[in-house]
Amino acid sequence: MNKELVLEKTRQFVKGKLEGEGSGHDWWHIVRVSNNALDIAKQTEGTDCFIVELGALLHDIADHKFGHTDDDRRRIISDLLIELEVSYEIIEEVIYIANHISFKGGTNKHKLTTIEAKIVQDADRLDAIGAIGIGRAFAYGGHINRPMYNPAFNKETAKDIDGCTGNDTISHFYEKLLLLKDLMNTEIGAQKAQIRHDIIVEFLNHFYAEWNGEI
Numbered sequence: 001m002n003k004e005l006v007l008e009k010t011r012q013f014v015k016g017k018l019e020g021e022g023s024g025h026d027w028w029h030i031v032r033v034s035n036n037a038l039d040i041a042k043q044t045e046g047t048d049c050f051i052v053e054l055g056a057l058l059h060d061i062a063d064h065k066f067g068h069t070d071d072d073r074r075r076i077i078s079d080l081l082i083e084l085e086v087s088y089e090i091i092e093e094v095i096y097i098a099n100h101i102s103f104k105g106g107t108n109k110h111k112l113t114t115i116e117a118k119i120v121q122d123a124d125r126l127d128a129i130g131a132i133g134i135g136r137a138f139a140y141g142g143h144i145n146r147p148m149y150n151p152a153f154n155k156e157t158a159k160d161i162d163g164c165t166g167n168d169t170i171s172h173f174y175e176k177l178l179l180l181k182d183l184m185n186t187e188i189g190a191q192k193a194q195i196r197h198d199i200i201v202e203f204l205n206h207f208y209a210e211w212n213g214e215i
Contacts, residue, residue, distance in 0.1 A: 003050050006084045010057050013080055017061065023143035024136035025060050029127055033059065037123035040188045047115050051090060054081075055097030055120045063102075070099045103128075103176060112185065122189030125180045130196030133177060134203055141169035149211065173204060 019027040034056040041047040062068035062076050074095050081091045093116060100110050101121035112118045127133065141148065150168040181197040184190040209215045 001085050001087070006081075006086055007050075007053060007057070009084055010054060010080065014057050014061065022139065023065075024139040025063065025065070029136070030057060030060060032127050032132065033120070033123045036126050036192070037120050040119045040122060040186055040192075041116075043188050044115060044119060044186060047119060048093075051093050051097075051116045052119050054086075054090070054094045055116060056123060058094055059098050059101060059120055059124060061098065073098050103180075118185035119189070122184050122186050122193075125184065126189065126192055126196060129177050129180055129193060130199045133196065134200065137169055137172055137177065141172070146172075149207075151211075170204075170207070173200060 014030055015027045018025065018030060021027070034053055037052050037056040038049060041049045041052040058077050058080075062073040064070075077095050077098060078091055081094065086094075093114065096114065097117045097120050100112060101117060101124055103125070112121060128136065138148065140146075147168040149170040153168060153171045155171070155174045177200055178197070181190065181193040184193050206215070
C-alpha cells in the first residue's frame, strides 16, 4: 500500500464531494481539520498519523446532518479504501472515527477508544470555534434558514437538545460552541481551544453591544 497515493486519491475523492458546499462543511473545512489533526498528532506520542489524516479527510462524508446514516458512511468509505488497497484493520479505524466523533447536538456520549479518533475529534471541534467557527456558525444558520438572533432566547438557561433549542444562530454558541473547550481530549487541543474560545467570548460581547446600540 502506497500511503501517499492513498491520501492523494482520498483528497481528490473528498474534494469532489464537498467542494463548493455552502453550510460550512466544505472542502476547506476538511483541509483545516486535517492540518490541525496532523499538528496535534505530531505532538502526541503513539499516534498513527496515516490513520489520523485519513480519518480527518473522511470524517464528514455522508454526514448525518444531511440525511445520511452510519451505514451509508461505512459503505462509501469502505468502497473507496478497498479500491485503494487499504487494509481491513485501517478501514475499520477510519470508519470508527467518522461514525463517532460528531457532537450530534450534545447527545453523543460515546467515549472514544483510540487516540487517533480523539485527535480528529479535537481538530473538528477546533474548526467550530474561534474566528472561523463564528463564520461557519452563521454560514450553517443561513443554510438552514435559521435567524441570526432572537432576543427572546435566554442564554442563562440554554441547554442543548439536538443543537437548536433557541432556533437562532446566537443560541447555537451557548448550546455548543462555548462548551467545546472543556470537551477536548488532548492537551494540545485544549490549549488551542482556549485561544479560540476567548475569541468567541469577545465576539459575543461586541455583538450584544452593537445589537443594543451601545457602540
